[in-house]
Amino acid sequence: LVQATPWGVKERLVYEKTAVGFYLSGHLFDEVVTEVRRFAKRPIAELIDTREPQLLAGIITDFRVINGQRGKLALFKLDDGSGVIEARADEALINAHKDLLKDDELVIVMGKQQPDRFSGGMQLTVTQVWDLEQARCRFGKYLRVRAATGPQGLKLDMARLLRDFPAQKEVTEQGALWRGLAVRLALTCRGEEGAAQAELQLGEQARFYPSNAALASWWAQAAPGTAEIVYE
Structure with a gap:
């Protein structure tokens, strides 16, 4: 063949x-x-x-x-x-x-x-x-990314991800709207005395357009199964 x-x-x-x-x-x-x-x-x-x-x-x-x-x-x-x-x-x-x-x-x-x-x-x-992709923006609440911090800090290149997949501007009869999904970090900080957990809601500048390529990039940097869109 x-x-x-x-x-x-x-x-x-x-x-x-x-x-x-x-x-x-x-x-x-x-x-x-x-x-x-x-x-x-x-x-x-x-x-x-x-x-x-x-x-x-x-x-x-x-x-x-x-x-x-x-x-x-x-x-x-x-x-x-x-x-x-x-x-x-x-x-x-x-x-x-x-x-x-x-x-x-x-x-x-x-x-x-x-x-x-x-x-x-x-x-x-x-x-x-x-x-x-549009439905993710309309019905999704945010992208939750679970990440761990260590001696070298957070191993997640968010700046590049947000730069490569920014929120998209859409012109409607009501004016310009920005289509994007918010990001929330679920952090686990590990130290000698144990671990602490917290969730951080990133600001509006951290919104990204949730295309399949964008989500694949987030998933590639996060541990398997630890980046997901929360719908409710």
């Missing part, structure tokens, strides 16, 4: 779907389900009958755009492995999230479940959309 870089999980599953029409060896949502369920807790299969907005997450499939009475309308299915629901988004959301609203993308959405007069089933009218 030709020497080649192995496919990632998403690439493999997308090719499986292209070849046979469905995900064969897994589901795209499986990669993120543990983290996503910490804030979007209700699976699609457990949707409740309410007129209140519900927070859901899933993979977009069968995405298409049609011309509706009030402009363009996106119609798609939202699939989280537990179930599938038909969804719709208006032209404003289409324009604001062109790179996100497409097949095989993970989205976190806020929407209201309503009867679909055409199919006789239920349809989700989407009012807000986030990707996973």
Whole structure:
């Protein structure tokens, strides 16, 4: 066989779907389900009958755009492995999230479940959309980093991490907003007479944008399993 870089999980599953029409060896949502369920807790299969907005997450499939009475309308299915629901988004959301609203993308959405007069089933009218990085900023409280100090001080290059992954500025109708996640250090100071523990909330200048690359860098410097986003 030709020497080649192995496919990632998403690439493999997308090719499986292209070849046979469905995900064969897994589901795209499986990669993120543990983290996503910490804030979007209700699976699609457990949707409740309410007129209140519900927070859901899933993979977009069968995405298409049609011309509706009030402009363009996106119609798609939202699939989280537990179930599938038909969804719709208006032209404003289409324009604001062109790179996100497409097949095989993970989205976190806020929407209201309503009867679909055409199919006789239920349809989700989407009012807000986030990707996973944006959802971390919206629903995460802070990144807790557990670190130990010794004779040489704190072994964590926070200055570089904050410089490489700064908070991002977003211009909205309400003005400029900074999107980022706060950092809290859980310190363990060890000495000859034992150990002391404390948590330090870093200031606003320590906010960073929680991309996958940024989190990987934090995890690489902290001990395994000791850097995590706190959602509640």
